[in-house]
Amino acid sequence: MSSSDKAEEAAAKPPMRDALVAAAFQLFLERGYEQTTVDDIVALAGVGRRSFFRYFPSKEDVVFPDHERCLADMTAFLAASGDEDEPVRRVCDAARLVLRMYAENPAFSVQRYRLTKQVPGLRAYELSVVWRYERALAAYLRARFAGRPDGTLRADVIAAAVVAAHNNALRSWLRSDGKDDAGAAVDHALGHVQEAFAGPAGPAAERPAGDQEDVVVVVSRRGAPLWRVVQEIETTLARD
Amino acid sequence: MSSSDKAEEAAAKPPMRDALVAAAFQLFLERGYEQTTVDDIVALAGVGRRSFFRYFPSKEDVVFPDHERCLADMTAFLAASGDEDEPVRRVCDAARLVLRMYAENPAFSVQRYRLTKQVPGLRAYELSVVWRYERALAAYLRARFAGRPDGTLRADVIAAAVVAAHNNALRSWLRSDGKDDAGAAVDHALGHVQEAFAGPAGPAAERPAGDQEDVVVVVSRRGAPLWRVVQEIETTLARD
Structure with a gap:
């Protein structure tokens, strides 16, 4: 089949x-x-x-009945991407498909979470599923970054960061017995990864095309760590 | 035992x-x-x-005879950290212990790599070992980031990124039949993660204090995605 x-x-x-x-x-x-x-x-x-x-x-497999469908959905979603899609945002959106599957049935997901923590064989099975999601994201990013220096390295690191952020939010939600807002938690976690690797998804990207030629000037101490420089840029973009 | x-x-x-x-x-x-x-x-x-x-x-277990020792070494290395150790650099150094174990015996490591690719059960075993390394790094970072906003999220994401970068370099080295310079490959890969999350560990950080006030000026189209701006900054920093 x-x-x-x-x-x-x-x-x-x-x-x-x-x-x-x-x-x-x-x-x-x-x-x-x-x-x-x-x-x-x-x-x-x-x-x-x-x-x-x-x-x-x-x-x-009966413990994880929907992962095959979700993996197929994720692969199809990534395959349907265009060059205009910002790659890091796209893999974050792909990861949200997994969260949605868990959130569709909170009681079942919480039961399974407890079961998986108790049974080493299920934990191993889950690790192999997580690995397959991560490889699907990495394969997409590798294709998007093809020809760039460190393309596969960048792809692998971002895929792993997206999966870790998603799972951090998912576990918090499962530990709340499915009572917290799963969508808000995962948006926050994935926003963290997008900031580190691709920049904010918000106002700048949505501004009308006529404004695109405005310039931003950032002055920074050379010794400042890169993340601080990025913070300054973000603050500047948000201010005006 | x-x-x-x-x-x-x-x-x-x-x-x-x-x-x-x-x-x-x-x-x-x-x-x-x-x-x-x-x-x-x-x-x-x-x-x-x-x-x-x-x-x-x-x-x-006979396929991976040295992981228990290496996990114990990593845990001891992290436990011996002080507050003065920059946390991201510290977990990168901890990851280097794993590479060193592989590089100690290139012929054996390459044989095992080929074997693991062929046997699904060994692949699953390896995933569980990788997971334990990742959790050891994350536990250290969670303690270091305790009390900070998004401390556990940041810890989990950085641990996953470090493991992915390490494994990207390790796999390249294994595919070269252990002929490439494993240390240089992993330094490069981990440098990428340190830049994203902690700022460059290299020349800028080691420059005498008097030079720290040099400034970098970046002028960018407002519409440019943040990653492109970051690329420009990186190129500028590398140039002079």
Whole structure:
């Protein structure tokens, strides 16, 4: 089955698939992940083993039922980018797709967070999923930065920073039992990365084209660290 | 066995442990990782099964025999930091300990790199090791940034960026079959992260205090994205 088939199937969310996820989580919470077998899950859902394996290659996959769809969505979103898209902002927007998937179902996401912290095998599975998201972002940035000095280095560092910022916000939200504003938290965290690597997404970029030839003059001590110079520029841009 | 015991034992590098690693790699390369059992390894090394498990909890651990020692070294190095150490530079120096471990034995590191690319289980193991290094760096930075706004966010993002830059340089070196200058590659990559997050560690910082008041003047179109302005500043600083 190709990943796009999988994505379509996941998007359709057939009731049997949902029933299997619900049954699995009920059992994981009642008796523990390790103590639950696929046979237990299919018995509770009232379906056969083959139905389970039609949707999920393994017991671990039922814990993260939507990552394949989300990875496919992210890849499609990045592939649909144009040259006019500022690359760092684009990968930040791509990361927001992952947050949206978690925020769609707060109770389920919080349950899974607790489960994943307890089961080392699930933690390993999650690390491999996070790695795949990071590589998708890095691959896009590498293509955008192709031919520039340090293009792959810059791409890898920014992809890792975006993932770390996203996960920092996601974990805060999960620890609030899904009660905080997930969108605001991730916007703040990703804004931090955009500032470090691409500059603010706000007023300057949205100003009408006629104003684009205005100049900004920044005078800075040579010894000042680069981030301070960037801060000065941002302050200057914000002031007028 | 505590991790400091493990570290001491690893540092002593008893011949039996080395013999087990050598035997394991000979077999992994000859017949493949999956096709090699612990029994095969101990038979070739001429020792009993119990000796194997005295040094390595599992077959995967024999592939990465020095990470526990390196993690212990990194933790000790960070714990020995003072308030006068610039935190971003300190975590970059901590990351250099990992590179040094790889560079100590280029032929072995290159063999393992090829093996890890072929065996998904080893890839997962490696991700979990990388995650532990990243958390060690993040824990140090979180403590240093405690009480600052966005301290944990900043810590997590910088730790991820340092690990990504280190691994970008490490992979380039491994792909050169260990022939390139590993130290120069990682210095360059980590310099990139230090510039983004802490200001340049190089010439400007080392310039005598009297020169610090030199100024840099940058004139830029207002519409230019911030990263382009930063590029201009970097070029200007590098030129004179």
